[in-house]
Amino acid sequence: MTAIIEGRIDTLTAPALQEELTNSWEGVTELVLDFGKVEYISSAGLRVLISAEKQMASAGGRIVLKSVSPVVMEVLEMTGLSNVLHIE
């Protein structure tokens, strides 16, 4: 299953992403998040990704980030998350 994420993932929008992902991952073993149109992510968004991946992993699944933009990749690299999240 693939979910396309668009725009800014900041303190204001991260809760909506959290809710959306919570509804999406039930029964799914691989949730692909297409990040091609994500132009900004703050720590609020990173928290959503970490907690979603933890929950998926505990159920035997995983989250895959696809088409990550250079700007977002830089944030993932700065925080070491590029080493622990699945990125295509």
Added chain:
Amino acid sequence: MNQRTIIFKNRIEEVERIAAFVEGVSEELDLQPAVVGSLQLAIEEAVVNVINYAYPDRTECDSSLMAKWDDTSLTFILSDSGVPFDPTRAADPDLSLGLEERPIGGLGIFLIKKIMNEVSYEYINSCNVLTMIKNL
């Protein structure tokens, strides 16, 4: 030296105005979009800490963010009159940990320190004053 100031309330919706403020300052300096994004990120992290934690009783209070710049550097000074808190003393997260061992939070202050060239804290006249400098 040019400068601009924005006053904001401890309401999470203020994050949008703060992002626009940083964008406005960046436009005056003609900064690259990637730099603008990283500045917005550092400032969002600092401001959200104030909004979420400076006033535990949730009383509505004003805080301020001043930007001042010249050709060589852009400085943001964030001031609030909330509970004393020095973010520069927060321990850095252990980036070598696997996902399982990683705490979900703790990245915001680390991002500020990574993005800005200098971050310093003072407690002056019952105010937290966080100074963040980006070399240009």
